[in-house]
Amino acid sequence: MAVLPAFGYLPALGGQALSLTPWQDLLAQPGLARSVILSFTTGLVTTAVSVVVVLLFLAGVAGTRLDRWIQRLVSPLLSVPHAAAAFGLAFLIAPSGLIARFVSPGLTGWERPPDWQIVQDPWGISLMAGLILKELPFLLLMSLAMLPQLDPVRRTQMARSLGYHPTLAWLKVVTPALYPLIRLPIFAVIAYASSVVDVAMILGPTMPPTLAVSILSWFHDPDLSRRFMASAGALLQLGVTAMALLTWWMLERGIRYLGYRWVMNGHRRRGDAMLRNTGKILILLATLTAFIGLGSLALNSAAGFWHFPDLLPQGFTPRHWQHALPELSVSLITTLVVAIISTLAALILVLAALENEQRTGRRPSEARLQSAQGLLYLPLIVPQIAFLFGLAVVLESLGIRIPSVMVVFGHLLFVLPYVFLALSEAYRRFDPRWLHLAASLGTSQNAAFWRIRFPMLLGPILTAIAVGLAISIGLYLPTQLLGAGRLPTVTTEAVALAAGGSRRIIGVWALTQACLPLLGFILALGLPRLLWARRQGMKGTL
Amino acid sequence: MRSIFTLATLMVATLLAGPSMAAPAPDDWKTVLSEARGQTVYWNAWGGDVRTNDYIDWVNRQVQAKYGVDVVHVKVDDTGVAVSRVLAEQTAGNRRDGSVDLIWLNGENFAAMREHDLLFGPFARHLPNFSLTYPEHNPEVVTDFTLPTDGYESPWGKAQITFYYDSARIASPPRSIEAILDWARHHPGRFTYPRIPDFTGSTFLKQALLSLTANPEPLYAPVEESDFESVTAPLWDYLEALHPHLWRDGRQFPANGPAMRRLMADGELDLAFTFNPSEPAAAVDDFELPPMTRSYVLDGGTLGNVHFVAIPANSPHKAGAMVVANFLLSPRAQAHKQDITVWGDRTVLDVTRLDDPARKAFAATSDNPALPPRGALQTTLPEPHPSWMTALQEEWRKRYIRE
Numbered sequence: 001m002a003v004l005p006a007f008g009y010l011p012a013l014g015g016q017a018l019s020l021t022p023w024q025d026l027l028a029q030p031g032l033a034r035s036v037i038l039s040f041t042t043g044l045v046t047t048a049v050s051v052v053v054v055l056l057f058l059a060g061v062a063g064t065r066l067d068r069w070i071q072r073l074v075s076p077l078l079s080v081p082h083a084a085a086a087f088g089l090a091f092l093i094a095p096s097g098l099i100a101r102f103v104s105p106g107l108t109g110w111e112r113p114p115d116w117q118i119v120q121d122p123w124g125i126s127l128m129a130g131l132i133l134k135e136l137p138f139l140l141l142m143s144l145a146m147l148p149q150l151d152p153v154r155r156t157q158m159a160r161s162l163g164y165h166p167t168l169a170w171l172k173v174v175t176p177a178l179y180p181l182i183r184l185p186i187f188a189v190i191a192y193a194s195s196v197v198d199v200a201m202i203l204g205p206t207m208p209p210t211l212a213v214s215i216l217s218w219f220h221d222p223d224l225s226r227r228f229m230a231s232a233g234a235l236l237q238l239g240v241t242a243m244a245l246l247t248w249w250m251l252e253r254g255i256r257y258l259g260y261r262w263v264m265n266g267h268r269r270r271g272d273a274m275l276r277n278t279g280k281i282l283i284l285l286a287t288l289t290a291f292i293g294l295g296s297l298a299l300n301s302a303a304g305f306w307h308f309p310d311l312l313p314q315g316f317t318p319r320h321w322q323h324a325l326p327e328l329s330v331s332l333i334t335t336l337v338v339a340i341i342s343t344l345a346a347l348i349l350v351l352a353a354l355e356n357e358q359r360t361g362r363r364p365s366e367a368r369l370q371s372a373q374g375l376l377y378l379p380l381i382v383p384q385i386a387f388l389f390g391l392a393v394v395l396e397s398l399g400i401r402i403p404s405v406m407v408v409f410g411h412l413l414f415v416l417p418y419v420f421l422a423l424s425e426a427y428r429r430f431d432p433r434w435l436h437l438a439a440s441l442g443t444s445q446n447a448a449f450w451r452i453r454f455p456m457l458l459g460p461i462l463t464a465i466a467v468g469l470a471i472s473i474g475l476y477l478p479t480q481l482l483g484a485g486r487l488p489t490v491t492t493e494a495v496a497l498a499a500g501g502s503r504r505i506i507g508v509w510a511l512t513q514a515c516l517p518l519l520g521f522i523l524a525l526g527l528p529r530l531l532w533a534r535r536q537g538m539k540g541t542l
Numbered sequence: 543m544r545s546i547f548t549l550a551t552l553m554v555a556t557l558l559a560g561p562s563m564a565a566p567a568p569d570d571w572k573t574v575l576s577e578a579r580g581q582t583v584y585w586n587a588w589g590g591d592v593r594t595n596d597y598i599d600w601v602n603r604q605v606q607a608k609y610g611v612d613v614v615h616v617k618v619d620d621t622g623v624a625v626s627r628v629l630a631e632q633t634a635g636n637r638r639d640g641s642v643d644l645i646w647l648n649g650e651n652f653a654a655m656r657e658h659d660l661l662f663g664p665f666a667r668h669l670p671n672f673s674l675t676y677p678e679h680n681p682e683v684v685t686d687f688t689l690p691t692d693g694y695e696s697p698w699g700k701a702q703i704t705f706y707y708d709s710a711r712i713a714s715p716p717r718s719i720e721a722i723l724d725w726a727r728h729h730p731g732r733f734t735y736p737r738i739p740d741f742t743g744s745t746f747l748k749q750a751l752l753s754l755t756a757n758p759e760p761l762y763a764p765v766e767e768s769d770f771e772s773v774t775a776p777l778w779d780y781l782e783a784l785h786p787h788l789w790r791d792g793r794q795f796p797a798n799g800p801a802m803r804r805l806m807a808d809g810e811l812d813l814a815f816t817f818n819p820s821e822p823a824a825a826v827d828d829f830e831l832p833p834m835t836r837s838y839v840l841d842g843g844t845l846g847n848v849h850f851v852a853i854p855a856n857s858p859h860k861a862g863a864m865v866v867a868n869f870l871l872s873p874r875a876q877a878h879k880q881d882i883t884v885w886g887d888r889t890v891l892d893v894t895r896l897d898d899p900a901r902k903a904f905a906a907t908s909d910n911p912a913l914p915p916r917g918a919l920q921t922t923l924p925e926p927h928p929s930w931m932t933a934l935q936e937e938w939r940k941r942y943i944r945e
Contacts, residue, residue: 010633029939030939030940030943031939031943031944034944094808095810096805096808096809096810112809112810113808113809113810115730115731115789115790115791115810117790117793117794120794122793122794122944201797206737206794206795206797207737207793207794207795207942207943207944208943208944217739219622219626220620220622220623220625220626221622221739222621222622222625222649222650222651222653222654223650223654223932224625224629224654224657224658227629303829304829305829305830305831305832305833306807306829307809307832308808308809313829315829317829323592327595389626389630392627392630392634393630393633393634394634396630396631396633396634396635396636397634397635401636401639401641403641480618480623481623481626481627481630484584484616484627484641484642485584485586485616485617485618485623485624485627485641486584486614486616486641488616488617492617493589493617495619496588496589496590496617496618496619497589497590497592497617498590498619499588499589499590499619499620499798499800500589500590500591500592500800501590501798501799501800501801501803501804502592502800502804502825502828502830503804503807503830504828504829504830505592
């Protein structure tokens, strides 16, 4: 449905014949090349930095109190919607932001904010920083969910007994085993970062913006004929994302070659301390930045007038919250209902699919299965706006016009791949000997699932639920386009109000949006601890 | 069991009755009123302003009590989203059961929807309250960016470019387009305009062009009929001179009017403008702008326009939508809307021609010092033909977006 308009076919707009005009229009857009390069590099750099930091951090974890504290601090960040984190970061680093206020006028002598281009810089640095804040927790959590099955403790113990220092030991013996397990989440990050819209609108360059932002503006252009060009742009975006993935794949090959030599070179201590501390410092920095950013949103949501060099507002007022309360309560319920239904539906589907795969012994390498999975990830990779416009048209043609059904279905499409990502590897790598043992004791397959597999995988399952809830709560376009705007969620309200630009109101809504999925996370973190309080070996999944 | 049966009957009845009730004759107002009762009108309107949202909520309570019509405000961040939706439905062949019943729009969006036959009408002239706008004396209520509305949209409110500044920092702000350039030279980095194609930013271009050109006449006809290059040359010369003195040296621009207001709030800018004359006063009340904020209009007047509501052709609740559009034009609703403590959006009614009790409702004036001085909004320049907006936007992007 996005493909046809890209070649000039959309009867409602008088496009009856196929042509290449949309592509010619697209290529004539000023700044197109720059937009494409921006999207491409954002996707790769964001992912590379996030992966390296997460691996370094995990390698340096030595079970100290600081480590555990960082870990506990990072996880809830996953649930903070991207837009909320981006708003927080923007207010932190802007020339009139918290950092500038902190050092002014004392250190800088600034009575007025300096005229510096920090947020929305033309190179996309602030955009990448904002994305990294959010992708770090995602990759970290994914890695933590996979780690237990690799038994990293014993692996490193083995390496250490050969004289390797701890961080190097981890990097050399655990990373090569861990990487394949988190490869799909990494691909999802590349796809997301190269096609993201909301964060790019807040932090990204503007003249020109990234490709995805341009596409969105063409789709919303009052000049309806621009939709042809927008559809062509959506296909181009698909190509850019595919290129980024391909480049990453080639980088992987290169690093595997070089990395192999590094692993085998036998150095046991060179750079150990530096590596350990870099990971820790970077992740700490990112986490603190994110939390201070959220804190500044909280400040804003209760602020009276706030003059520039002042670190705190002149006064506080509850009126922004009071005002939002009635609308908040209505949309909160909708948000939760949609999120819970779509996440549970996704979970059931994923568990059923994985269990079926295990029982029939089919492996993902089989071509048919692989292509089915490729389809599953499509919503993550295709630009949302093009995909959803097509989907809306399809559902319309089928005569499905019940907004609540369409919204839940739309959410399911986006929640499903993430739940699958969070769960599939842990599921497939589950040691089959447990089940063999159960079978030898006469347990049926169903009973084995409920009594052995399910409880032992409770950690990854809860992580998957938390991820699913967070994704669903953060979805904007699917809710808006498929629900015809009739199902106001916290996110759709937040985005609509953000258009008005009042930081006070953005503060109220972004904070609510951020706190909501947090509940899911607290459950995901807390439940295994509660349930397995007396089983030492099963507490460590999160 | 019985309730399920009732529900099923109801659903079938709605399915059967819905489309047949969808297109009442607008001139038979009694039938419109009776058909409207019990309908739910999904009103797609920009939701970025708390005051506007509250006003729409008030409208809902009023029409519920008076006409038995429910209004649901579907908040969109961009009117284009609602246009998209109607378009998607039309693409799929949904001609009678659309999801948008009323849409807040003007200018380009109206022109586009009209061009593609996405609107229902003509209906505006049949609304009983429409006559209070006295269109024969106020052509702006039936003209949208020079295009005749032909009854396909009903006027709702008025906007006009209004400048604002912090009087604690600036004693005398520039009062003309030429003076702004001079002022910017002396206050580098303290003025900017929203990034094109934002509509407030585009309006600044049109305002500047109108002030700089010797002969504004070609601007009121389609752009194809004149020599774009020579007509707009003074504008590009002006911008070349202005940009180096703008915020971020003119290499970056705020996304829209509200973003520009936020820069004012942060003290990054000293001078800004808005399309809603009461926005600065409202922002002071909300602790966003400094208390000493003042507003004014350029000498010789600024661009102004009317914003409208329209009904998509595939709306299933046209009667309800018409009742709402009519209520929006009632003196009570218009006076309430103009109240600065409510929203401060100016009325489209011809107040001088209203009868006494109705006129009194508008008499209440506000002494809020952040409002434009009384009489400032008297001189309104009419909007050029919409094709100019598109052409200016294209040219601007060609010139200023980096390759």
